[in-house]
Amino acid sequence: MYVRCAACPLRVRPAFVQKSDEEVALIEAWKSDHLRLPAGAEFIRPEQTDAELFTLFSGWAFRYKELIDGRRQILNFALPGDLIGLQSSMFGKSLYGAVALTDIELCLLPRRKLGNLFERYPELGYEVTWLGARSESLVDENLLSAGRRGAAERIAALVAGLYKRAETLGLVEDGALELPLTQQHIADALGLSLVHTNKTLARLRAQKLFSISEGRLVVHNLRGVSRFAQHFEDDLAPRPMI
Amino acid sequence: MYVRCAACPLRVRPAFVQKSDEEVALIEAWKSDHLRLPAGAEFIRPEQTDAELFTLFSGWAFRYKELIDGRRQILNFALPGDLIGLQSSMFGKSLYGAVALTDIELCLLPRRKLGNLFERYPELGYEVTWLGARSESLVDENLLSAGRRGAAERIAALVAGLYKRAETLGLVEDGALELPLTQQHIADALGLSLVHTNKTLARLRAQKLFSISEGRLVVHNLRGVSRFAQHFEDDLAPRPMI
DNA sequence: GCCGGCCTATGTCATCCGACATAGCGACGG
DNA sequence: CCGTCGCTATGTCGGATGACATAGGCCGGC
Numbered sequence: 001m002y003v004r005c006a007a008c009p010l011r012v013r014p015a016f017v018q019k020s021d022e023e024v025a026l027i028e029a030w031k032s033d034h035l036r037l038p039a040g041a042e043f044i045r046p047e048q049t050d051a052e053l054f055t056l057f058s059g060w061a062f063r064y065k066e067l068i069d070g071r072r073q074i075l076n077f078a079l080p081g082d083l084i085g086l087q088s089s090m091f092g093k094s095l096y097g098a099v100a101l102t103d104i105e106l107c108l109l110p111r112r113k114l115g116n117l118f119e120r121y122p123e124l125g126y127e128v129t130w131l132g133a134r135s136e137s138l139v140d141e142n143l144l145s146a147g148r149r150g151a152a153e154r155i156a157a158l159v160a161g162l163y164k165r166a167e168t169l170g171l172v173e174d175g176a177l178e179l180p181l182t183q184q185h186i187a188d189a190l191g192l193s194l195v196h197t198n199k200t201l202a203r204l205r206a207q208k209l210f211s212i213s214e215g216r217l218v219v220h221n222l223r224g225v226s227r228f229a230q231h232f233e234d235d236l237a238p239r240p241m242i
Numbered sequence: 243m244y245v246r247c248a249a250c251p252l253r254v255r256p257a258f259v260q261k262s263d264e265e266v267a268l269i270e271a272w273k274s275d276h277l278r279l280p281a282g283a284e285f286i287r288p289e290q291t292d293a294e295l296f297t298l299f300s301g302w303a304f305r306y307k308e309l310i311d312g313r314r315q316i317l318n319f320a321l322p323g324d325l326i327g328l329q330s331s332m333f334g335k336s337l338y339g340a341v342a343l344t345d346i347e348l349c350l351l352p353r354r355k356l357g358n359l360f361e362r363y364p365e366l367g368y369e370v371t372w373l374g375a376r377s378e379s380l381v382d383e384n385l386l387s388a389g390r391r392g393a394a395e396r397i398a399a400l401v402a403g404l405y406k407r408a409e410t411l412g413l414v415e416d417g418a419l420e421l422p423l424t425q426q427h428i429a430d431a432l433g434l435s436l437v438h439t440n441k442t443l444a445r446l447r448a449q450k451l452f453s454i455s456e457g458r459l460v461v462h463n464l465r466g467v468s469r470f471a472q473h474f475e476d477d478l479a480p481r482p483m484i
Numbered sequence: 485g486c487c488g489g490c491c492t493a494t495g496t497c498a499t500c501c502g503a504c505a506t507a508g509c510g511a512c513g514g
Numbered sequence: 515c516c517g518t519c520g521c522t523a524t525g526t527c528g529g530a531t532g533a534c535a536t537a538g539g540c541c542g543g544c
Contacts (some may be wrong), residue, residue: 067472073389087375118364126360129371133329136378146388147433148313191389230309
């Protein structure tokens with residue numbers, strides 16, 4: 001069923017800037033569809049020329065790039081409230097792909113209205129830019145990991161970052177959250193091989209800072225994880241949601 | 243001396259979207275200063291709360307993050323016409339630093355006017371967003387390198403990317419351009435050690451696809467470099483310049 | 485004119501990480 | 515029931531990369 005922005009259960013969460021009824025109505029006018037896609041669906045394809053702009057309403061997704069010989073790099077993970085497809089919408093050709101990790105729901109924000117939006121609702125334009133800048137900051141951090149952290153530190157930094165983001169969204173209960181990533185996803189996000197990821201995860205599990213198993217992440221000592229990974233950035237919140 | 247936008251020698255280059263006199267006047271009204279900084283100057287500091295927004299007018303610069311133990315990752319290089327500091331301006335605290343590689347000139351675009359700008363000149367707001375998205379696409383590509391390319395491929399991809407960008411700016415002459423990077427910068431940008439970067443550069447030089455020496459990059463075979471690096475993205479041009 | 489700092493270069497050795505092989509387990513379908 | 519597929523796990527081995535040491539060139543300062 002269609003979810004109207006006025007009745008959106010996501011945007012009222014404390015992670016997000018609370019908007020006036022009028023502002024919500026503007027967003028609702030922009031939103032043209034509410035899509036449901038199964039896990040694994042690719043909703044933006046590399047090279048696609050007519051990719052749209054989306055807000056992830058529920059579930060997890062990721063953006064990725066790959067080399068022609070098949071090596072794949074996950075650029076960042078998206079959680080509910082995240083905007084996906086801004087680059088693709090502005091450049092007229094997507095330089096990356098985007099895939100659902102779980103069954104997801106997407107709010108479709110037609111890109112042909114994007115220019116118009118800036119004209120008519122500058123406040124919304126500003127927030128789009130803000131969300132684009134946040135997306136870049138996530139990639140910045142991942143580049144720091146891939147370039148300068150060792151394997152165990154990379155995994156710990158990923159855990160710390162995702163945990164903090166999930167926490168602002170209220171997805172954490174008793175230090176645990178659903179983590180719909182396979183070890184292959186973790187490897188692809190961190191620039192590691194699958195086998196090495198597996199072995200490093202086993203070693204980390206023995207350290208008892210956190211553990212990943214059966215699709216759940218349990219963090220026993222967030223401070224310890226953050227210190228080990230040298231990951232000290234809090235998630236940016238409250239933030240706009242469109 | 244101050245450079246007025248109406249007399250800006252940079253924005254008339256073919257890399258950039260050509261603007262009407264009226265549009266240029268808007269930008270000129272935004273620009274509040276024209277700064278000159280020596281090579282090595284850090285014009286955005288990590289954690290800085292009042293970092294401004296800049297357009298790089300001349301010279302080279304880079305953005306970086308670092309871990310507390312000193313390991314440094316260069317996130318991307320900036321060439322003339324690039325916008326630097328959008329994240330910092332929007333978040334109220336910078337998550338990265340920015341440093342001049344050469345003597346540089348910067349156009350200062352006061353961030354306190356940024357919100358106002360979106361309201362009054364939505365077209366400019368749109369272009370700011372476009373430039374932010376382009377900056378993210380550069381980081382995306384660098385993350386692909388750090389995560390999934392081998393050392394020699396990384397260097398080749400860096401060369402291909404910088405060469406293509408320099409070419410659209412008219413900085414290439416006879417297949418060569420000034421490259422103000424030390425091997426330490428290359429290492430920090432690619433997630434390699436200095437020594438390994440040096441040895442890999444020597445091996446690449448022997449292959450004669452390109453060579454870096456004495457502050458110059460000479461590309462003998464761009465196709466070959468691109469193929470070896472699996473780097474096939476052209477620079478986005480013409481693009482807005484603010 | 486000498487010293488020190490920065491950059492590049494090169495050798496040796498240690499380590500991290502990747503490649504390949506194998507195996508167990510659960511889900512799913514014929 | 516059985517075969518396949520996706521995911522996790524573990525061992526062995528080799529290769530890519532990092533760490534440490536040393537050296538030479540260049541340049542600027544005193």
